[in-house]
Amino acid sequence: MSELLIAELTKIRTLPATWIAFALTVLGNAVLGILAATDLVRVASANGEVAVGQLGALMLAPAYVFIAIAVFAAGTEYRGGQLRISLAAMPDRTRWFGSKLAVSAVVALVAAIPAVLPGLLVQHGAAGDLAFSSTAKDLLALLAGYLLLSLVGFGFAFLARSPVTPLAVLFILPMLASTALGNLLPQFVKLLPHEATLSFLGLSADPATTLSRAAGLLVLIGWALLFVGTAWTLIVRRDS
């Protein structure tokens, strides 16, 4: 099994998209963290000007750049015929998919630490709350959110056989579904991955689409299991 893990790690490490997504996430989180901490910029909304830190969807935006790491790890299997080579080299599809999933999850988890920590520390520092317990709690929540969204994107990329569709859908979904359907179908919208993540992280702005933190986490876990499980089933059963 170790040889498959090493091979999959090399695949992720040698994709330029991995490093671009990581750098953009670090930068995005740091900038948003500074803006939220200093309150230098306020954004006009229906309720008047609000602080950047209160715009959950904006604060979560770097996560959608970050998930490109897992999405490209899965979706590039369908670029240039790589899947054919992967399965010829590693014909036990269950072992191969399991290895790819494990490596993508570990990379997402490890990379999320430097991606979110600077911005988080800036916000906690500005609020005068650098206590270990509260910082660690928020860090763990962010890591879980980033990991689960990455797994949703990972499974989606296998289903779509492309890295483009999952990124487009997952990025557009929050903007269109949440704003257009939020008032019409709040019971539906709050179960979408984006809104569930906002609820879990305590960033949701609209009470109508807010779940409890625990419920948000459970819904997000459900989405991750659904996408990864469906992708796994299809990879094992369908022709490549």
Add this chain to the structure above:
Amino acid sequence: MIEVAHLTKHYGGRAAVDDISFTVPRGRVTGFLGPNGAGKSTTLRILLGLDRPDAGTALIDGKPYRDLRYPLHTVGALLDGPGSVPERRAVDHLTWIAQSNRIPRRRVHEVLDLVGLGGVAKQQVKKFSLGMGQRLGLAGALLGDPEILVLDEPINGLDPEGIRWVRTFLRGFAARGRTVLLSSHLMTEMADTADEVVVIARGRIAAHGRLDQITAGHPSLEHVFFALTGDQGPEW
């Protein structure tokens, strides 16, 4: 040795291959010929475990490909180009393949040098020409120093020097008692390289045997091909 027995595969009710059987012996280059859509790629994909047959078996040394733990030590394959993500460097592409089958890192550089890509190993594959991509695919097939090579159109895009290199390499490979299954549309090249041929048409085996037996009484392999496949060739 490759053994294909009663292999059948349908796509949407149409038989891509229909009860085909043939063997590819050691120490020989076996050409696999057929028009587009005849079932060549389907057969090779099933042989390599990429697709599942509806019936029949395709075995490598008596085992299904999917049962091979480190298959690249047994079979090297080239299907539809190098199979690399264009943004990845050639050396990185071969490195992950080697790691997946516990092939030493030094072998990556050996095969890159062998196919003439040693000087461009650190270039992204998207900067490669069609011929360089084919060479990279061949390098991938040779990584595990396999006993069996399965190559689909390996000389596609190669320059004359590359074509001659492939022909000489495959002849030498088979002369060392190894097995080659070679699919190509280029009849002249196939006639110069293959010892045996398997001709497939409309999903069925049209002929299988030694090249000299198959071509006996015909001016060339090309004439045999058109006679067996029912294809009259281009009218223009």
